[in-house]
Amino acid sequence: xxxxxxWRIYSGYLFxxxxxxxxxxxxxxPLGYGLVLSFFxxxxxxxxxxxxxxxxxxxxxxxxxxxxxxxxxxxxFTLMAAPLTVGMALLIALGVNAVSDKRRAFxxxxxxxxxxxxxxxxxxxxxxFFQGEFGMFNAWLEPxxxxxxxxxxxxxxxxSIVFMTLWWTVGGPMVVLLAGLHQIPRQLYEAAAIDGANxxxxxxxxxIPQLRPVLLFVAIMNIIGSFQVFGQVFMITRxxxxxxxxxxxxxxxxxxxxxxxxxxxxAMSWLLFLxxxxxxxxQFRLMRER
Amino acid sequence: MTGTPKWIRLxxxxxxxxxxxxxxxxxxxxxxxxxxxxxxxxxxxxxxxQQATLDNYREILLNPEEIxxxxxxxxxxxxxxxxxxxxxxxxxxxxxxLTRLRLPGAKVVFAVIIAxxxxxxxxxxxxxxxxxxxxxxxxxxxxxxxxAGAGVFGVxxxxxxxxxxPADLEDAAAIDGCTxxxxxxxxxxxxxxxxxxxLAIFTFMGAWNDFMGPLVFLDNVDKYTLPxxxxxxxxxxxxxxxxxxxAACLATTPALLVFVFFQRYIIEGIALTxxxx
Numbered sequence: 001x002x003x004x005x006x007w008r009i010y011s012g013y014l015f016x017x018x019x020x021x022x023x024x025x026x027x028x029x030p031l032g033y034g035l036v037l038s039f040f041x042x043x044x045x046x047x048x049x050x051x052x053x054x055x056x057x058x059x060x061x062x063x064x065x066x067x068x069x070x071x072x073x074x075x076x077f078t079l080m081a082a083p084l085t086v087g088m089a090l091l092i093a094l095g096v097n098a099v100s101d102k103r104r105a106f107x108x109x110x111x112x113x114x115x116x117x118x119x120x121x122x123x124x125x126x127x128x129f130f131q132g133e134f135g136m137f138n139a140w141l142e143p144x145x146x147x148x149x150x151x152x153x154x155x156x157x158x159x160s161i162v163f164m165t166l167w168w169t170v171g172g173p174m175v176v177l178l179a180g181l182h183q184i185p186r187q188l189y190e191a192a193a194i195d196g197a198n199x200x201x202x203x204x205x206x207x208i209p210q211l212r213p214v215l216l217f218v219a220i221m222n223i224i225g226s227f228q229v230f231g232q233v234f235m236i237t238r239x240x241x242x243x244x245x246x247x248x249x250x251x252x253x254x255x256x257x258x259x260x261x262x263x264x265x266x267a268m269s270w271l272l273f274l275x276x277x278x279x280x281x282x283q284f285r286l287m288r289e290r
Numbered sequence: 291m292t293g294t295p296k297w298i299r300l301x302x303x304x305x306x307x308x309x310x311x312x313x314x315x316x317x318x319x320x321x322x323x324x325x326x327x328x329x330x331x332x333x334x335x336x337x338x339x340q341q342a343t344l345d346n347y348r349e350i351l352l353n354p355e356e357i358x359x360x361x362x363x364x365x366x367x368x369x370x371x372x373x374x375x376x377x378x379x380x381x382x383x384x385x386x387x388l389t390r391l392r393l394p395g396a397k398v399v400f401a402v403i404i405a406x407x408x409x410x411x412x413x414x415x416x417x418x419x420x421x422x423x424x425x426x427x428x429x430x431x432x433x434x435x436x437x438a439g440a441g442v443f444g445v446x447x448x449x450x451x452x453x454x455x456p457a458d459l460e461d462a463a464a465i466d467g468c469t470x471x472x473x474x475x476x477x478x479x480x481x482x483x484x485x486x487x488x489l490a491i492f493t494f495m496g497a498w499n500d501f502m503g504p505l506v507f508l509d510n511v512d513k514y515t516l517p518x519x520x521x522x523x524x525x526x527x528x529x530x531x532x533x534x535x536x537a538a539c540l541a542t543t544p545a546l547l548v549f550v551f552f553q554r555y556i557i558e559g560i561a562l563t564x565x566x567x
Contacts, residue, residue: 037416092306098299112557129316257419269412
């Protein structure tokens with residue numbers, strides 16, 4: 001191949017260079033570096049140089065009550081938040097879809113609006129709602145003589161976080177599901193109506209099967225997102241009471257950026273990645289099927 | 291839906307409306323409470339302030355040393371605008387190379403990029419911190435701007451859009467002696483405006499609301515972005531909810547305004563992610 005010909009074919013790659021550099025430096029490199037790091041003991045606060053320790057960091061994680069507690073808190077959060085959010089999103093999408101075209105855009109925007117509030121603002125506002133003594137919720141309940149320990153009861157705190165998360169995140173999946181509902185051919189419903197199928201049967205035998213791919217997409221994305229929960233916990237409970245809401249990302253954050261144990265933090269990050277990767281692969285397969 | 295009795299349709303819309311008001315209520319309550327004097331917040335009477343006052347706002351805006359809110363606003367704007375411009379330029383060029391230039395191996399390159407869609411950013415926090423430390427970028431805006439250019443989503447989104455542009459236009463331009471860069475700037479970019487607008491707004495909102503990045507990579511309070519600055523209120527103004535919520539209002543207004551004006555792009559962009567394969 002002459003140099004000229006080579007240039008003509010491959011020079012187009014020059015357009016890719018700026019992105020490729022960033023991709024390698026800030027995606028590929030950290031991914032690999034994180035894995036390497038996870039096999040080292042690296043305490044930034046001590047003068048000792050990083051030392052290779054094999055799988056010690058992983059072993060430490062599995063033996064640590066803190067890690068197990070954080071893993072369990074993350075699972076608990078995901079098990080509550082994901083089905084609730086996707087279920088509510090579906091319900092809202094069905095409702096909004098039934099409204100006439102003119103007003104649909106308004107409702108869609110209204111339900112999505114909380115998603116554009118940054119998590120620190122949302123966290124401050126909800127901490128005020130949940131506050132035990134003069135918080136909004138308890139002020140409303142006071143006339144009935146109730147005072148609910150929203151954030152101070154170990155059994156209730158995570159549920160409060162889930163409730164706040166539902167408010168903050170339900171808009172995204174709702175919008176996707178609404179678009180999915182829009183893609184279902186009208187003729188299917190018309191044919192079913194002629195055949196005398198009632199509303200429930202139309203929902204059960206047309207809406208659900210037609211919506212299935214979108215519903216699965218939304219559910220898996222939500223599970224992946226839930227595993228990474230951090231901001232709301234950090235802002236509202238800081239992991240308390242008694243660590244009942246201390247999730248994995250918070251534990252990683254504290255390990256790496258409060259105690260500066262980089263190797264251990266990287267190892268736990270990879271364990272979190274493995275949890276998420278399972279669902280990501282599932283997602284990838286479903287996408288290819290389509 | 292056809293064939294549903296009118297009263298059922300009205301009932302459904304009533305429920306939808308009630309839900310919408312309910313979901314908007316926290317934002318409204320935040321705004322109302324920020325206008326209350328402290329005494330009214332501690333002894334709750336009603337959602338609406340009895341004696342509305344701007345004292346909370348005054349206290350924030352007159353204390354720029356203690357609460358550098360405008361500084362944070364500027365930092366947030368600077369970082370979000372820079373990230374958006376970087377992403378637009380870099381991703382447009384990459385997506386163009388991968389779709390329109392018939393490069394050998396482009397499919398493989400794209401597959402590698404797409405695989406990264408599945409890797410959540412949170413798990414790279416620790417190595418990223420060390421890389422930025424080595425570069426000397428910690429506690430500077432660079433730490434939040436440059437790595438954001440590596441995001442995969444934009445390349446994915448633009449590629450989907452570029453694939454749909456007919457090749458005839460480019461061929462005609464090439465015959466007329468237009469360079470590849472000229473074709474990209476004069477033909478592809480104008481045609482791809484809707485996709486670029488969606489990507490721009492998405493990127494801007496993402497950078498604006500990013501919490502973890504600035505929390506970990508910034509140290510100096512003067513360098514903070516709005517979300518992280520606002521988070522300080524959780525500890526510094528622990529029981530002063532009036533000031534806290536006033537700051538929350540000030541921090542939310544820009545994002546809400548962007549949303550109100552561009553909500554169609556944002557929402558349709560989100561809907562797109564779930565439907566296009």
